[in-house]
Amino acid sequence: MRIVGLTGGIASGKSTVSNLFKAHDFPVVEADLVARDVLKKGKTGWKKVVSAFGDDILQPDGEVDRPKLGQIIFSNPEKRKLLNRVLAPYIWFGIFWEVLKLWMEGFKIIVVDVPLLFEAKMEKWTKPIVLVWVDSETQLQRLMLRDSTSEDDAQNRINAQMSLDLKKTKADLVIDNTGSLKDLREQFRSILVIITKPLTWTEFGFSRRGVALFLLSIVVGVLMYFQRSLYTSSL
Numbered sequence: 001m002r003i004v005g006l007t008g009g010i011a012s013g014k015s016t017v018s019n020l021f022k023a024h025d026f027p028v029v030e031a032d033l034v035a036r037d038v039l040k041k042g043k044t045g046w047k048k049v050v051s052a053f054g055d056d057i058l059q060p061d062g063e064v065d066r067p068k069l070g071q072i073i074f075s076n077p078e079k080r081k082l083l084n085r086v087l088a089p090y091i092w093f094g095i096f097w098e099v100l101k102l103w104m105e106g107f108k109i110i111v112v113d114v115p116l117l118f119e120a121k122m123e124k125w126t127k128p129i130v131l132v133w134v135d136s137e138t139q140l141q142r143l144m145l146r147d148s149t150s151e152d153d154a155q156n157r158i159n160a161q162m163s164l165d166l167k168k169t170k171a172d173l174v175i176d177n178t179g180s181l182k183d184l185r186e187q188f189r190s191i192l193v194i195i196t197k198p199l200t201w202t203e204f205g206f207s208r209r210g211v212a213l214f215l216l217s218i219v220v221g222v223l224m225y226f227q228r229s230l231y232t233s234s235l
């Protein structure tokens with residue numbers, strides 16, 4: 001099994017690339033969706049966050065007021081670390097569970113879209129790592145436009161993550177999304193060629209078929225062993 005890590009910075013274009021993967025029928029696990037699920041009212045993640053941040057972060061219906069929590073954590077590094085610490089195990093498990101379900105369905109290539117792949121030290125589980133990079137000015141402009149936020153607010157959110165230039169040094173494949181959507185689609189096509197190369201032996205070994213073959217060879221080996229010992233004891 002090949003787990004392709006898709007990462008980038010806030011508003012660098014991960015979801016846009018993620019949608020291209022989906023359009024090409026690749027299964028995509030989205031960490032942001034897992035994180036949303038973990039924070040739903042009544043879930044363990046929700047309970048832990050409420051006990052760490054208090055009832056003030058809740059809407060009248062009991063759901064987490066996401067913009068409010070965002071304001072708190074993106075302007076206060078200590079609070080952000082606290083939220084990350086509280087939610088990390090649930091997000092990690094949620095991603096693992098989604099990957100496991102897709103593995104059981106027999107998918108050989110799975111894309112995991114994790115904005116904080118490097119920050120959360122999850123990169124060792126994915127290969128190759130595709131980084132959606134964008135220059136800092138374009139990132140700021142796109143973020144302000146998409147979320148209708150002030151420059152200060154957008155910059156705080158960008159500063160809350162590892163710089164895209166540093167991420168670039170850690171990634172295997174880089175998509176430069178500073179240009180047009182057409183440019184992006186062209187780069188995506190080249191990335192697809194690399195990602196869809198035949199699985200290595202190790203990747204095959206971890207695929208559902210590889211594991212099934214491994215188990216089958218153990219069963220056959222054990223049967224042959226017993227058949228041989230039965231034959232030699234009857235002589």
Ligand SMILES: CC(C)(COP(=O)(O)OP(=O)(O)OC[C@H]1O[C@@H](n2cnc3c(N)ncnc32)[C@H](O)[C@@H]1O)[C@@H](O)C(=O)NCCC(=O)NCCS
Nearest residue numbers: 009010031032035066067069070084087114115116160161
């Ligand atoms: C603070 C929350 C409630 C704000 O929700 P909101 O709907 O406004 O934003 P959304 O979830 O769509 O996130 C948008 C982007 O913000 C960035 N981001 C989210 N959380 C963090 C964080 N803790 N540190 C740095 N960047 C973050 C990511 O690039 C993400 O794609 C939410 O982001 C959250 O629960 N964050 C903690 C969970 C987490 O770490 N998510 C990232 C998954 S790896």
Ligand SMILES: Nc1ncnc2c1ncn2[C@@H]1O[C@H](COP(=O)(O)OP(=O)(O)OP(=O)(O)O)[C@@H](O)[C@H]1O
Nearest residue numbers: 009010011012013014015016142146179180181184
């Ligand atoms: N090449 C492009 N040209 C113009 N706009 C783009 C391009 N790529 C993405 N965008 C726009 O930039 C914004 C950010 O893109 P997107 O939502 O894909 O980023 P993201 O990395 O998934 O963000 P987040 O981390 O916040 O989830 C969106 O409004 C999107 O439509």
